[in-house]
Amino acid sequence: MGRHSLPDEYAGEGSGDGSPPRRRRTVAIATTLVLAVAAGTAVAAQGGLLSFSKNCEDSAVHLSMMASPDIAPSIRAVADKARKDEVRSDGRCLYVTVVARDSYKVADTLSSDARTPDFQVWLPDSDLWVDRAKGSGDGVPITPGDSVASSPVTLAMVPSAARSLGWPKKKYSWAELTAAAMKSDKVRLGAADPARSATGLLALTSIGASSEKQGGDSDTRVAATAKLLAQRMSDGDNQVLETLAQSDSGAEQGNPERNQAVLLSEQAAFAHNAEATGGGKLDLFYPKDGTPLLNYPYTLVDESRMNTSESRAALRFMTLLNEPGAQDVLAKSGFRDVDGTAGESVVAPAGGRKPQPYATSAAAAPTAEALQQTLGLWTITVQSARLTTVVDASGSMATIVPGRNQSRMDVTKASLIQALNQFTPNDEIGLWEFATTLDGDKDYRKLVPATRLGDPAKGGSTHREKLAAAFAALKPVPGGATGLYDTMLAAYKDAQATYVKGKFNAVVILTDGSNQDSLSISRSALIAELKRIADPERPVPLLAIAVGPEADREEVNEIAEVTGGGGYQVIDPAEIQTVILQAIMTAGQSSHAAQE
Structure with a gap:
């Protein structure tokens, strides 16, 4: 305005x-x-x-x-x-x-x-x-209006660390700057939790986008950065400021509990510098590929x-x-103007100095999808995940997706394989399929056990490669109906029995229809049983994804909520990757909040 x-x-x-x-x-x-x-x-x-x-x-x-x-x-x-x-x-x-x-x-x-x-x-x-x-x-319901101020996200360093990386003359991209900080023995890098800090999330998303432009295995590089940040993570922006070395003295810089660099907004650096003295003040790097804005x-x-x-x-x-x-x-x-412009009266006290590109246009705001993927990556990178993926193999999965010359199953498989790239070698993922009378009287069948993606598999491959091949081999069962309720209960009990402490344990169920097994447990009985066996000390949220227009999100959500999870809907199976990451992030946050 x-x-x-x-x-x-x-x-x-x-x-x-x-x-x-x-x-x-x-x-x-x-x-x-x-x-x-x-x-x-x-x-x-x-x-x-x-x-x-x-x-x-x-x-x-x-x-x-x-x-x-x-x-x-x-x-x-x-x-x-x-x-x-x-x-x-x-x-x-x-x-x-x-x-x-x-x-x-x-x-x-x-x-x-x-x-x-x-x-x-x-x-x-x-x-x-x-x-x-x-x-x-x-x-x-909320109605967003105009922004009232802005502040760019930067990387702040104490003077000695900034000088070691060539500040203010040397300019870096986000990927180059974080890589340089990670390699330097004079820089310990900290950040606020991206699940709780817009500064942390926008910075990590910018690092990911910048790394992707470098080519190569960008996902691995971003995951490595996230792992490093997680080791020195603070709950929020105020807390991350408290981790900084208070001076450039040798004793203070040598303290392993203190950071020399943090991801921070320009305004937070301004406020910090207004109270700091001498070597406790901060110098700011403004990445040359653009700084995202907090926009209030x-x-x-x-x-x-x-x-x-x-x-x-x-x-x-x-x-x-x-x-x-x-x-x-x-x-x-x-604070800067809404459009991101600012004079020396704001930049200089915050720690900005030419030729750092603090006056260039702000980076384009990341999409909601990019932010969601970063949050999902953060959750599974920081905590590591142990997931049982349960895929509907009923005959309706052969339905052609509107606008695509592929079946619902084919698009689902491609999305699952793509999602697999977001997980680290330390994550554990397994695979089940389900349809009525798939395995004798059972509606479900275990295909791949949940083990570390980086573990070796037979034939010289890894578990990740074995799982990707299993995803690719999934096929609809002709005449098979949706045996949902018995499968949900069996997968939940199995995940509880094989629970791994210290990881984010969950069951991800994808189904394109409601339960069609008349001989199975009823919905009310299923909910009652899940309530009875749920263990707060060993949480296993059900993350149920209703795929396609015929699927009932309300039904699966009612069941999943009992376990601390939730139900989600995708009309186009190609959206599954994003929704899985969203579900993991949401359940991971809820689990973290409950533990607090």
């Missing part, structure tokens, strides 16, 4: 497909408010709310906002000044209470809890949390339940945050 008054802002607003994303967001919020504004104006006129004569305390509109901890103090300062100056919305004073709360915590609450929250506005540090909060659409999207929460005054006041405060006075407050705290 530009820095203009509300009427000027929306005059001449377009709605074509060519509108930039941030402008379209403003249109989205404005559209939701149009009817409320039309009705509210009449009500306000009748009730005298457009008059400026009323006392603020008597007529104030109260809003509550959850804001990312890094930007919360600045937003609170703007809100306090607005209250002091008696800034008004439709004649009523604007009182905004700002509470600092980690973005990932708010996102997880909004995505999983349909209850109306006690706040109307949310200001996370990145769009990615908005996407996570939207989830499957079952949580609290202003987001309405369950807007339909807000009354007209609250809706108008929320929009008024968003406008206020983009006005020059508020932007000056943000700049003094180290």
Whole structure:
């Protein structure tokens, strides 16, 4: 949003497909408010709310906002000044209470809890949390609006480490910079958990994209980087700052518990340097292939339940945050303009110096799919996974996928083989297939046991190669029906019996239909049995993927939720790879949260 008054802002607003994303967001919020504004104006006129004569305390509109901890103090300062100056919305004073709360915590609450929250506005540090909060659409509805600030993601180093890598003259890509840091005996590299930090996730995604451009075995290089970061991982951005060496002294630099480099936002480095002295200040590398931005999207929460005054006041405060006075407050705290531009007054105190390319255009924002894949890779790389993959081999898997000259089974196999590339040699994966009367009276058959992908197999190959060949050999069973319930229970019990401590244990079930075995356990009995045998000390979530339009996501989700897992739907089997990684990431996070 530009820095203009509300009427000027929306005059001449377009709605074509060519509108930039941030402008379209403003249109989205404005559209939701149009009817409320039309009705509210009449009500306000009748009730005298457009008059400026009323006392603020008597007529104030109260809003509550959850804001990312890094930007919360600045937003609170703007809100306090607005209250002091008696800034008004439709004649009523604007009182905004700002509470600092980690973005990932708010996102997880909004995505999983349909209850109306006690706040109307949310200001996370990145769009990615908005996407996570939207989830499957079952949580609290949210409406993202304009960004109010930005800050590039960088790699920060204490001076001695920065000099060892040629700072400020030497410029690196993301892949080159992390590789150089990993090879140097003078640099210990730390990061915030990408599952909880937008900075960590955007940086790791950028490293992956940069590594892919280098060619070769980029997945292995990224996994190695993730492994190294995991060894020196902190819960969040504030915690990762606490791991830095406090000075350039030999004793401090030699302390193995201290990092010399961390993935960090420019604003976090600005705030750190404002309090640090001497060798404790940070120098910033800005990768030459572009730095992604934290973009602080202003987001309405369950807007339909807000009354007209609250809706108008929320929009008024968003406008206020983009006005020059508020932007000056943000700049003094180290934030850049929405478009990513910044002057020396922000860059230099943060640790940026020419010829580091801090003024170049920000990197294109990674896609939701790229972020999801990175999160999945992070989860399985950090914890290592032990998965039993259970694939529907019923006759309906021979159905041709619309728009493709391939069967549902063929596309599924290709997607599974592609997904296999995301796993490390230390991950353990096995394979079952299922269809009615596939193996005598049983609806399921074990094809490949779950062992390490890097372990040797007969014939000089590895388990990974053996499993890929088994995926490729899967075929629909002519006349076979979907024996789902007995298979789910058997696979779950087997995974429990072979549970490996210290790994992410799960059962991934792919099915294109509902249970068709009339002699099997009933759904209610299956759910009851899963509840009975579930063991919090040995969690094994069922990750059930409904493949195709005939599959019932609600059915498999009801069953899987009992185990701490969930149900997912893909219309095109080619999406299976992405959904598997999403399911692993989501269940892995839930498991981690439960253990805390």
